[in-house]
Amino acid sequence: MTQKIPTQDRSPNPVKINPDDEFDLYAKRKKIHPRTVKGFFQNIRNVSMSGMLLAYFLLPWLMWGDRQALLFDLPHRQFNIFGLTFAPQDFFFLSWMLIMGAFGLFVVTVFAGRVFCGYVCPQTTWTRVFMWIEKITEGERNARIKLDKADVSAVKIGRRIAKHSLWLVVALATGFSFVGYFTPIRDLANDFISGNLGGWGYFFIGLFTVFTYMNAGWLREQVCFYMCPYGRFQSVMFDKDTLIISYDHERGEPRGALKQSTAEDPLGDCVDCSLCVQVCPTGIDIRDGLQFQCIQCAACVDACDTVMDKLNKPRGLVRYTTESILEEHKPYHWLRPRLVGYSAVFVAVFILFVYALAIRVPLTVEALRDRSSMYRENSEGMIENVYTLRILNKGQVPHTYTVAVESEAGITLLPVSNVEVQPGELYSLPVTLQANPAELHKTKYEVEFKVKAVDVADISKETKTSFLGPHN
Numbered sequence: 001m002t003q004k005i006p007t008q009d010r011s012p013n014p015v016k017i018n019p020d021d022e023f024d025l026y027a028k029r030k031k032i033h034p035r036t037v038k039g040f041f042q043n044i045r046n047v048s049m050s051g052m053l054l055a056y057f058l059l060p061w062l063m064w065g066d067r068q069a070l071l072f073d074l075p076h077r078q079f080n081i082f083g084l085t086f087a088p089q090d091f092f093f094l095s096w097m098l099i100m101g102a103f104g105l106f107v108v109t110v111f112a113g114r115v116f117c118g119y120v121c122p123q124t125t126w127t128r129v130f131m132w133i134e135k136i137t138e139g140e141r142n143a144r145i146k147l148d149k150a151d152v153s154a155v156k157i158g159r160r161i162a163k164h165s166l167w168l169v170v171a172l173a174t175g176f177s178f179v180g181y182f183t184p185i186r187d188l189a190n191d192f193i194s195g196n197l198g199g200w201g202y203f204f205i206g207l208f209t210v211f212t213y214m215n216a217g218w219l220r221e222q223v224c225f226y227m228c229p230y231g232r233f234q235s236v237m238f239d240k241d242t243l244i245i246s247y248d249h250e251r252g253e254p255r256g257a258l259k260q261s262t263a264e265d266p267l268g269d270c271v272d273c274s275l276c277v278q279v280c281p282t283g284i285d286i287r288d289g290l291q292f293q294c295i296q297c298a299a300c301v302d303a304c305d306t307v308m309d310k311l312n313k314p315r316g317l318v319r320y321t322t323e324s325i326l327e328e329h330k331p332y333h334w335l336r337p338r339l340v341g342y343s344a345v346f347v348a349v350f351i352l353f354v355y356a357l358a359i360r361v362p363l364t365v366e367a368l369r370d371r372s373s374m375y376r377e378n379s380e381g382m383i384e385n386v387y388t389l390r391i392l393n394k395g396q397v398p399h400t401y402t403v404a405v406e407s408e409a410g411i412t413l414l415p416v417s418n419v420e421v422q423p424g425e426l427y428s429l430p431v432t433l434q435a436n437p438a439e440l441h442k443t444k445y446e447v448e449f450k451v452k453a454v455d456v457a458d459i460s461k462e463t464k465t466s467f468l469g470p471h472n
């Protein structure tokens with residue numbers, strides 16, 4: 001006999017469907033007007049999100065020596081991160097950083113669920129800022145609902161203009177700062193104000209301004225529902241001991257208004273005030289169970305705690321807990337295979353990364369052949385090849401370098417002075433190799449340039465290229 005698995009519509013606005021009716025699969029978005037809530041977890045969010053915003057807006061202005069501390073300088077193909085310079089050849093480090101970040105996130109998710117989403121995610125943070133602006137320009141939840149329904153009036157237009165103008169100011173500051181991570185921000189600011197930025201600069205600032213305005217102002221929870229991959233795959237990382245925000249069914253049900261509760265027929269602790277739903281930025285009812293839309297912002301926890309305080313009942317009807325505590329009344333488990341596994345990989349990758357960073361040579365050398373001629377013959381009949389050596393000092397102090405060449409067939413380097421290269425500087429040094437044509441028996445020889453710091457031991461790099469001559 002075929003068994004049907006019972007299902008329940010957990011969507012924010014469940015729709016009753018008659019299978020015989022024709023219906024539209026497109027569900028229109030219902031605008032959410034979250035009520036402001038105060039409480040312990042919202043205070044933590046205020047701190048974490050303020051830190052996030054301060055870091056985002058101030059970091060590009062921070063200097064490290066005479067360089068921008070964080071600069072992903074794409075035109076010059078180098079990343080400056082707190083005094084360290086990374087070239088494209090260091091892509092390996094970027095990959096390790098991403099792997100480390102991914103496993104760090106896995107560990108946090110297995111342990112505390114979507115705490116990243118609720119407390120530091122940029123989408124949640126900027127949306128919260130935009131909601132705060134909405135509140136100061138259009139009022140609290142009820143005032144906003146009323147304003148939405150009201151006919152067009154001078155007050156309505158004025159409030160809307162104020163809201164969108166402030167949104168645009170924040171979005172512009174966000175877009176500008178974002179581009180400031182890729183272009184020296186002080187020059188960017190001067191050029192932006194003086195109108196000398198150039199088309200691409202204005203284009204990218206405009207693009208990220210629109211992006212922020214749309215995501216935080218208009219799309220909001222839709223980004224979490226439909227665009228964020230993390231929101232979708234995090235559920236596979238959950239186990240029964242992952243911290244989640246949950247409603248205590250045993251304690252709360254049957255729900256109902258306080259006055260309906262009698263000695264013979266007592267109700268649970270949930271007075272069905274719907275405050276937990278009104279404060280939810282994603283518009284869900286936590287009493288329906290764990291839902292993928294929940295970003296674990298804990299607004300419902302703080303809201304319900306205030307209700308419980310007023311009713312002189314213990315807090316925690318909606319709280320951080322785990323499935324095994326709630327359903328099986330088991331104590332919290334620390335030692336779980338997933339948590340241990342992800343933590344072990346994270347620690348291993350972190351140690352490898354630090355080790356690789358410690359033994360990294362802070363120098364990159366590249367030899368570019370002169371493309372205008374394969375070789376030339378000088379007045380004494382010697383064959384010459386011309387190159388440009390690109391020397392990038394990836395350290396935190398200036399260094400003086402000497403250049404040597406290793407080759408065969410008597411290929412020698414014409415004398416070249418030592419060069420001093422500043423931290424993060426890419427120095428282009430023209431050099432010439434020379435050979436006696438009588439000693440050249442092939443048209444192509446492999447040569448190796450060796451660049452070595454003269455002021456400190458153990459900093460040297462080699463780069464190979466070819467020496468071309470006439471065919472004998």
Ligand code: SF4
Pocket residue numbers: 247252269270271272273274275276277287303304307317318
């Ligand atoms: S805030 Fe608490 S008491 Fe009110 S409906 Fe939600 S769970 Fe029930």
Ligand code: SF4
Pocket residue numbers: 245276279280281282283284285286293294295296297298299300301
């Ligand atoms: S259900 Fe609670 S924790 Fe989840 S998003 Fe809504 S308010 Fe935040």
